[in-house]
Amino acid sequence: MSKHVVVIGGGVAGLEAAGRLSREGLDVSLLEKDSITGGHLNRWFKLFPDRRDSSEVKDYLEGLTHANNVKLFTNVTIEKLNRDKDHFSVLTNDGKELIADAVVVATGFDLFKSSRKEEYGYGIYDNVITSADLEDMFRKGEITAADGTVPKKIGIVHCVGSRDEKAGNLYCSKLCCVTAVKQAIEIREHYPESTLFCFYMDMRMGGAYYEEMYREAQEVWSVNFIRGKVSEASETIDKKVVIKVEDTLAGRPLKMTLDLLILMAGMEMSEGGIKLAGLAGLKTGDNRFFEATDHHFGSNKSNVEGLFYAGTCTSPMNITETISHARAAVSEVVDYLKNS
Amino acid sequence: MEKFGFFISKGRQINYDSNDRSIAEYIYEREPSFRRCIECGGCSATCTTGSMTKFSLRELHILIKRGENDKVMESLKKCMLCGKCILVCPRGVNTRNIVVLAKQAFQKSAAYAI
Numbered sequence: 001m002s003k004h005v006v007v008i009g010g011g012v013a014g015l016e017a018a019g020r021l022s023r024e025g026l027d028v029s030l031l032e033k034d035s036i037t038g039g040h041l042n043r044w045f046k047l048f049p050d051r052r053d054s055s056e057v058k059d060y061l062e063g064l065t066h067a068n069n070v071k072l073f074t075n076v077t078i079e080k081l082n083r084d085k086d087h088f089s090v091l092t093n094d095g096k097e098l099i100a101d102a103v104v105v106a107t108g109f110d111l112f113k114s115s116r117k118e119e120y121g122y123g124i125y126d127n128v129i130t131s132a133d134l135e136d137m138f139r140k141g142e143i144t145a146a147d148g149t150v151p152k153k154i155g156i157v158h159c160v161g162s163r164d165e166k167a168g169n170l171y172c173s174k175l176c177c178v179t180a181v182k183q184a185i186e187i188r189e190h191y192p193e194s195t196l197f198c199f200y201m202d203m204r205m206g207g208a209y210y211e212e213m214y215r216e217a218q219e220v221w222s223v224n225f226i227r228g229k230v231s232e233a234s235e236t237i238d239k240k241v242v243i244k245v246e247d248t249l250a251g252r253p254l255k256m257t258l259d260l261l262i263l264m265a266g267m268e269m270s271e272g273g274i275k276l277a278g279l280a281g282l283k284t285g286d287n288r289f290f291e292a293t294d295h296h297f298g299s300n301k302s303n304v305e306g307l308f309y310a311g312t313c314t315s316p317m318n319i320t321e322t323i324s325h326a327r328a329a330v331s332e333v334v335d336y337l338k339n340s
Numbered sequence: 341m342e343k344f345g346f347f348i349s350k351g352r353q354i355n356y357d358s359n360d361r362s363i364a365e366y367i368y369e370r371e372p373s374f375r376r377c378i379e380c381g382g383c384s385a386t387c388t389t390g391s392m393t394k395f396s397l398r399e400l401h402i403l404i405k406r407g408e409n410d411k412v413m414e415s416l417k418k419c420m421l422c423g424k425c426i427l428v429c430p431r432g433v434n435t436r437n438i439v440v441l442a443k444q445a446f447q448k449s450a451a452y453a454i
Contacts, residue, residue, distance in 0.1 A: 203378070215431070218375045222368070224405070227379065247354060249379045250402045256356040 002027045003337050006090050006100040007070075008078060008276065011039020012061060012319055013311025014106035016326035017333075019064030021104070024334055029071045029098055031090075033272060036074065037062060039108055045138040047319065048175075048182040049209040057319060077272070081280040083304055086340060101340070102333045105282070105290065105302070106310040106326065107273035112161025112169070112266040119232040120157065120263055126239050127151075128261045130160075131179055134187075143190055146239065151194065151259035154187060155243055156180045157230045158200040162266030171287045173266035174316045177203055178210045180264050181217045188221040196223045197256070199230045199245050207318060226254070233261055267316040280304060290314050300329040306340070308332050359407030363452075366445035367404065367438055374438055376431040377401050383425035383435050389418050397425055397435060404442060413446055 003026055007018040010032030018030040036042065038058045047054050065072065073092070080091035081103070090098040114122040114130045122128045126146035129137075137143045145151045158180055162173040177200065184196045203225070205211040217223040228245040236242060241261045247254040269288040277284050283303045285291040290313050293301040300308045310329035311322040367374050377398075384396040395418045403412050416439060425435040446452045 215376060219372060222375060225378075247402070247406060250354065250399070250406055250408070252352055252354050252406075252408075254354040254356055254406070 003101040004029070004099065005102045005104060005333060005337075006031065006088065006098050007104040007106060007310075008090075009039070009106035009108055009272075009311075009313070010034070010037035010072070010074070011106060011108045011311070012041060012057070012322045013108065013313075013326040013329075014039075014104070015061035015065050016323050017104045017106055017310045017329050018070045019061065019068050020327060020330040021333060022065070022068035022070045024330065026333075026337070027071075028068075029073060029100070030065065031076045031078070031092065032072065032074045033077050034074065037065070037072065040111075041319075043132055043135055045135045046182070046186065048178045049207065049213045051182065051186075078276060078279060081276065083280075083306065086306075088306065101306070102336055103307045104310050104329055104333060105273075105276065105307060105313055106329075107270050107276060107313045109267040109312040109316065110270045112167065112173075112268050114160055114263045114265050116167060117160055117164075117263070120160065120230070120261070121233050121235065121241075122263055125233065125235040125241055125261075127235075127241050127259060128233060128263065130263045130265045131176070131183060132265065134183055134262055138183075138186060143187060145259050149259075150191060152191075153195050153256075153258045154197070154260045154262065155230075155241070155256065155258040156184060156196065156198045156262045156264060157243075158198065158264050159229065160263040160265050161268065163201065167266075169266060169268065169287070171316070172204060174204065174206070175318055176264035176266055177205055178207060178213065180262075181205075181210075181214050181223070183262065184223045185213070185217050185221050188223065196221070197258075198223060198225045199228055199243070200225060201227070201229050207320075228254070267312065270313065273313045280307065282307070287315070299325065300332045306336055308336075354406050354408060356406065360409060360451065361405070361407040362449065363409050363412070363442060363445045364404045364407065366448075367441045370441050371434055371437050373431070373433045374401070377433050378431055380430060382428040382430060383433075386424050386428045388422065388424065389420060393418055395419070397439070400442075401438065409446075409452065412442065413452060416443055416446070 007030045022028040041054045041058045044054045077093045082089045088100040161167045228248045230245045241258045283291040292299045308329045310326040381398045384398040389395045419439045423436040
């Protein structure tokens with residue numbers, strides 16, 4: 001009888017890991033808390049840096065799991081996860097108990113809740129939205145201010161909930177800069193009359209073709225980049241947003257009225273992941289993500305034997321890195337099961 | 341008032357809503373590489389004028405882009421147009437031409453009598 005692996009989380013990492021494990025001849029159950037798989041891919045419209053449709057990646061991942069007969073359980077959360085001698089017992093909210101020889105945790109990330117940065121007024125001011133809200137607009141094909149008008153002056157705030165002690169997150173989410181650049185270009189394409197401003201602390205374009213995209217945003221799309229952390233936003237009587245920022249390169253404070261302000265929400269350890277850490281006794285780091293046994297050569301291994309991590313439950317990653325990390329997890333699981 | 345040493349200080353805040361960015365627009369149109377500047381300061385570091393006087397091409401770029409033109413006009417005269425800044429620019433900005441165009445823009449603009 002083939003060995004059974006439970007994969008927790010049906011996002012990018014979970015789908016890739018489940019599909020590959022199944023292809024290795026293992027019996028795989030994939031548990032997803034939502035009604036559909038795909039995770040954050042369902043919310044993002046186009047992907048950086050090549051701006052392909054996110055559904056292409058989702059189709060590939062779901063194709064992989066379907067072709068390999070992964071058993072999918074949706075609307076499922078974990079109530080208990082115990083290791084008993086050489087196997088795991090996974091108890092779900094619908095009363096099922098799954099017995100597994102190995103477990104892959106792929107619980108992913110949550111977007112930072114931008115309302116926590118009260119000084120930006122998300123949820124208070126009509127024309128302050130997040131990067132995820134903007135993706136919803138892209139999908140609908142219309143980008144509007146709250147009153148339905150076309151926004152002309154648009155600001156983008158980088159590092160919302162990242163590199164911010166006040167938000168409790170010292171780390172860089174790594175992908176918000178390139179998301180800002182991508183979204184700025186998309187808005188400019190949609191509305192050639194619009195003027196875009198990105199407010200950044202550092203431009204961290206550390207990925208293949210990210211820097212090139214930044215250059216394209218400047219050169220081809222005339223996106224303005226202003227170095228400085230927006231300190232606060234306020235609303236005018238006609239519902240525009242006034243921001244205060246120091247233009248650190250001019251060495252002067254600057255104020256500007258905008259029709260729309262977009263917050264680049266960072267990545268945080270998911271709530272599901274934190275719950276699971278408590279249930280299964282999994283170690284988490286100062287950044288609250290799962291802590292693997294070795295940063296360099298054990299990035300999939302947890303402190304529990306036979307339980308492995310895949311993807312952004314360990315740190316912010318882009319899709320390419322997530323898929324690679326999930327594949328690495330598969331190789332760890334196969335190794336483990338061979339030797340156990 | 342002055343006698344007693346009192347004065348009202350002018351605000352330091354850049355008001356992006358009301359500032360005049362026609363000089364920047366003039367340069368953008370004729371030298372698109374102006375948009376590519378990432379404010380690294382390589383130009384200012386290599387600048388001979390900058391090492392002898394208070395002159396920074398990087399700062400000049402940003403002031404033009406923000407429409408803080410008053411301070412720019414005086415400063416522009418210091419540039420000797422040697423072009424060393426072009427050699428060090430990592431983004432291939434034609435920095436020398438930006439100085440030339442800025443001067444032109446100021447000369448053509450009725451708002452700024454040079």
